[in-house]
Amino acid sequence: MNKKIKFRVNGKRHEVEVPTNRMLIDCLRYDLGLTGTKEGCSVGVCGACTVLMDGDMISSCLTLAVMADGHELTTVEGLAKDGELNPVQKSFIQYGGFQCGICTPGQVVAATALLKENPKPNEDEIKDWMMGNLCRCTGYYKIIESIQKAHQFAK
Amino acid sequence: MDVPKVAKSLPGVDSVSKIDDTTYEGALTVRVGPIKLNLQGKIILEEQNKSDWRAALRAEAKDRMAAGAVNGKTIMNLKEISANMTELVVETDVNILGKIGEFGQPIIRKKADSMLKEFVENIKKQLSGK
Amino acid sequence: MIPFEYRTPKSLKEVHATLKEFGGDAKLLAGGTALVIMMKQRLVRPTCLVSLSAVRGLNGIEIKDGGLSIGGLATHRAVESSALVRRRLPMLAETYHHVATLRIRNMATVGGGLAHADPNQDPPPSLIALGATVKATSATGSRTLALDEFFKDYYETLLNPDEIITEVIVPKQAPNTGAAYIKFLPRTADDYATVSAAAVLTLDKTMKTIADVRIALGSVGVTPVRATAAEAVLRGQPLKAEAFAEAGEQAKQAVDPVSDFRGSAAYKTDMAAVFVRRALEKALADIRQQAKAKAAPKPKPAVKKAVKKGKRR
Numbered sequence A: 001m002n003k004k005i006k007f008r009v010n011g012k013r014h015e016v017e018v019p020t021n022r023m024l025i026d027c028l029r030y031d032l033g034l035t036g037t038k039e040g041c042s043v044g045v046c047g048a049c050t051v052l053m054d055g056d057m058i059s060s061c062l063t064l065a066v067m068a069d070g071h072e073l074t075t076v077e078g079l080a081k082d083g084e085l086n087p088v089q090k091s092f093i094q095y096g097g098f099q100c101g102i103c104t105p106g107q108v109v110a111a112t113a114l115l116k117e118n119p120k121p122n123e124d125e126i127k128d129w130m131m132g133n134l135c136r137c138t139g140y141y142k143i144i145e146s147i148q149k150a151h152q153f154a155k
Numbered sequence B: 001m002d003v004p005k006v007a008k009s010l011p012g013v014d015s016v017s018k019i020d021d022t023t024y025e026g027a028l029t030v031r032v033g034p035i036k037l038n039l040q041g042k043i044i045l046e047e048q049n050k051s052d053w054r055a056a057l058r059a060e061a062k063d064r065m066a067a068g069a070v071n072g073k074t075i076m077n078l079k080e081i082s083a084n085m086t087e088l089v090v091e092t093d094v095n096i097l098g099k100i101g102e103f104g105q106p107i108i109r110k111k112a113d114s115m116l117k118e119f120v121e122n123i124k125k126q127l128s129g130k
Numbered sequence C: 001m002i003p004f005e006y007r008t009p010k011s012l013k014e015v016h017a018t019l020k021e022f023g024g025d026a027k028l029l030a031g032g033t034a035l036v037i038m039m040k041q042r043l044v045r046p047t048c049l050v051s052l053s054a055v056r057g058l059n060g061i062e063i064k065d066g067g068l069s070i071g072g073l074a075t076h077r078a079v080e081s082s083a084l085v086r087r088r089l090p091m092l093a094e095t096y097h098h099v100a101t102l103r104i105r106n107m108a109t110v111g112g113g114l115a116h117a118d119p120n121q122d123p124p125p126s127l128i129a130l131g132a133t134v135k136a137t138s139a140t141g142s143r144t145l146a147l148d149e150f151f152k153d154y155y156e157t158l159l160n161p162d163e164i165i166t167e168v169i170v171p172k173q174a175p176n177t178g179a180a181y182i183k184f185l186p187r188t189a190d191d192y193a194t195v196s197a198a199a200v201l202t203l204d205k206t207m208k209t210i211a212d213v214r215i216a217l218g219s220v221g222v223t224p225v226r227a228t229a230a231e232a233v234l235r236g237q238p239l240k241a242e243a244f245a246e247a248g249e250q251a252k253q254a255v256d257p258v259s260d261f262r263g264s265a266a267y268k269t270d271m272a273a274v275f276v277r278r279a280l281e282k283a284l285a286d287i288r289q290q291a292k293a294k295a296a297p298k299p300k301p302a303v304k305k306a307v308k309k310g311k312r313r
Helices: A024-031 A087-095 A104-117 A123-130 A141-148 B003-008 B099-127 C012-025 C033-040 C076-081 C083-088 C090-097 C102-107 C110-116 C123-129 C228-232 C243-254 C265-295
Strands: A002-009 A012-019 A050-053 A056-059 A072-074 B013-018 B023-032 B035-049 B054-063 B069-082 B085-097 C005-007 C026-029 C048-051 C061-064 C067-071 C133-138 C141-146 C151-153 C164-170 C177-184 C195-203 C210-218
Touching (some): A024 A050, A056 A104, A056 C102, A087 A104, A104 A141, A123 A141, B003 B013, B003 B023, B003 B035, B023 B099, B035 B069, C012 C164, C033 C110, C076 C090, C076 C110, C083 C090, C090 C123, C090 C195, C123 C177, C123 C195, C195 C265, C210 C228, C228 C243
Parallel strands (some): A002 A072, C005 C048, C026 C048
Antiparallel strands (some): A002 A012, A050 A072, B013 B023, C061 C067, C067 C164, C195 C210
């Protein structure tokens, strides 16, 4: 059966009618055309599908779209403001925090949430927070460095 | 051997009906917490040896909602130990396929063990006439 | 996933009415992290999901009778980051921190996790060792269940289908009590344990005799297990170097692990002994550390980072 849901994504109001069994990631990608968020494992382990709901990281592959009704979502498309990349994104580019890029949307969203709570995390704090965002290419070194140095780009 | 009676000794068996002399159709419900499997399939009597007191059954069942399938073989042997003691030896080989097999290996194994224990208890009761 | 109805009742009364309407085919939804995976794999096929997200007042964390009262809908994240829990029962905050990843902890609830009853989970052994109880609420009223009797089988608890865990109560711990939870991680940090052990140790006034002890293990069977034989060799005994190792060996009696990719049954059994001993040692260290801190002149409290209050979903 279908349900009408109202929520904000990256600051913009949306009203969508979705079947109850639609996952949030599919709603974001197909109903709203926000294909930045990627589906890696479908079981909440890899972190590629990371989005923020009311500022907190969640797995959009394990969340039903109807569960987002009334909430505020941030996807990777919402990190840049007025065309300017956010500090995490700038740092990832500067310090090479990505290779193939498939895990990167999840990484930068997760890192953005981290920096909001802890603007200058040390390596252990970064590893603890980012532990659920897997990467097959980089070996994580550059991801950690990018996050550690992101404060350089903060205003 | 009364196949339906033996089959119904397995906990969760809902129905057993005869197709021909060696083939039966059955339905089995297995519950593990919130997970409920409705298995439907065939039971084939492969061997029935009255002089040896040995029987072999093969079963193939599929879950209606395609969460998986189960196939197994059971060999039952009655051995006389003394004038009033008979030993029942049950050998079972079960394969669990598909999602339930992949997801629930440890759970299913524990469940299968407890089901078989109950099966053997029920057979014992029937054979000892209690 | 098969189609289903989705309801968001605004009160417990409405929740119970909705459950009654759909009977056994409805399932309660809290954080959804366990349920949705099973639904995606078509292992569970409810005709209606009754979301608890709109029911207010069930996610608080507060002091109750000197102990803690945690609302059934409090998220794992809320418990791990609660200043109250970190101060009064740091072992519990650490335990909740061990669960999966932050994304899961932001959604998964305390009550939902217990109702899911996977024997590999982290919170149950710790809560059992702390002597916790749960309040289960149905349309006809509430009852209190001791957690060490709550788990019946893999994914099965004492809960009736229409019961909701509305509260988890951790009693006030006796003076000179230390607590520890140790998780033996097989491979990755976000995995379930190969074996885990929680120990809550209480010494008497002399600090030389074990007044009380509670030991619980996870990933060692179809439910979390309380190691009563291990407790028995310690309770009332003088504190001895070998005592903890002996208790570890006794703990092996309580376990019946399953062989899986996290370890063979034999290995898990051996490790149960090792980790019980380590948990007891850590609990003892906790008692000594607390005693030292009490005796020391009061320093200025460390400025803790402002922590976000747990969000309701």
